Amino acid sequence: MIKSMTGFGKSILQLPTKKITIEVKSLNSKNLDLNARIPSQYREKELEMRNTIAKKLARGKVDFGLYVEATGEETSNKVNEAIVKEYIRQLSNVHEGDTIELLKMAVRMPDALKTEREQIDEQEFNAIKDELTKALTAIEDYRIDEGKALEKDFNIRIKNIRELLDSVIQMDPERMEAVRERLHKAVSDLKEEVDQNRFEQELIYYLEKFDITEEKVRLANHLEYFTTTLNSSDSNGKKLGFITQEIGREINTIGSKSNYAPMQQLVVQMKDELEKIKEQLLNVL
Structure with missing residues (x-):
């Protein structure tokens, strides 16, 4: 909670x-x-x-x-009678006037009111x-009550990221095949004879560079950990913040490795959902 x-x-x-x-x-x-x-x-x-x-x-x-x-x-405010009388006396020495008018001036002078400190x-x-x-x-x-509303929103955002991750997983074989075809085409465009064994070695090297298996597994684990922490008995916004940093790191790595426009579009959508989570997490205790 x-x-x-x-x-x-x-x-x-x-x-x-x-x-x-x-x-x-x-x-x-x-x-x-x-x-x-x-x-x-x-x-x-x-x-x-x-x-x-x-x-x-x-x-x-x-x-x-x-x-x-x-x-x-x-009331804790009292009229300081001695001070007010002295002000009236001094004012009457300066100018003879109506006592009421002198009194009005005297009560506006400093220390005309005193505040008795209450115990x-x-x-x-x-x-x-x-x-x-x-x-x-x-x-x-x-x-x-506010936390319940935030929790509902977080669950929706995490669910959306999971669904996008499922789409990434389903798309991955297609992506790898597209990468393989691009490399084959690039070599054929050179119109040069190449060592087939060496080419296969280089192809494996590039395919390994673009492999996102670990990122997919870690991202799924981080999403599960976020949900578990969200449903725990205590409220720990800082911990949830750390988890979102890890989620963001895996999403960014998938994006940089994907080298495939349809998958990068899914990554952008995941980033959008994650930014909404980060923004709301600023309000979590």
Whole structure:
């Protein structure tokens, strides 16, 4: 079973005086790249939350957001009364004016508001951890669903390559005969007498150079290994990537050895299917 690195999870915690929203989004990446956006009062717990996310998601470009919305009467921002009064006094010395207008100017001055740092309540943080687990479960389910779609596509592509390989195998005797005939014709066109034994030796040498028996066997084995890995219990996109490299190597060798246009057309089709697999593998965990 494979999993995609693309996913999204969200959970909302409603407390008496605030609403806390947790969002986790992930895209494909070679390693874990975690970006966290959390309020300053929860910074001391950031490492713990990062570790929780890393253990669950393992790999991908992950954006984690923790958003707090006040819903009660309490607020962490307070008017700094002494500072505001001092601003009003200084402004009135500069210009006598309406007190309300002076107040409007004073509250816009630096330090007119002060933020009281809240202490993290352990019971509240435990509730946040529970909601984070829910969000991570949601993104995991999302990844599994995306993985099923990818797996279906991979099976289709591998099946297409197998069918093209079967066509290559069926065509191979015809190809070898065509190569043999071309060599005979090339020699006859020279209109020179040749040593028949030497010619047969050279013919065998060239036919061996064009032989693709090993490549056909290895390609079939790599395709089978890809399917076996795809159906294993874990999701290993990097391993599947290595297998596709081996598949590509055998397809390229068949193409370079074929020396036969109809077979090279089949090779091009196999390469096309393989490129589609490689592109989708970038999203596999």
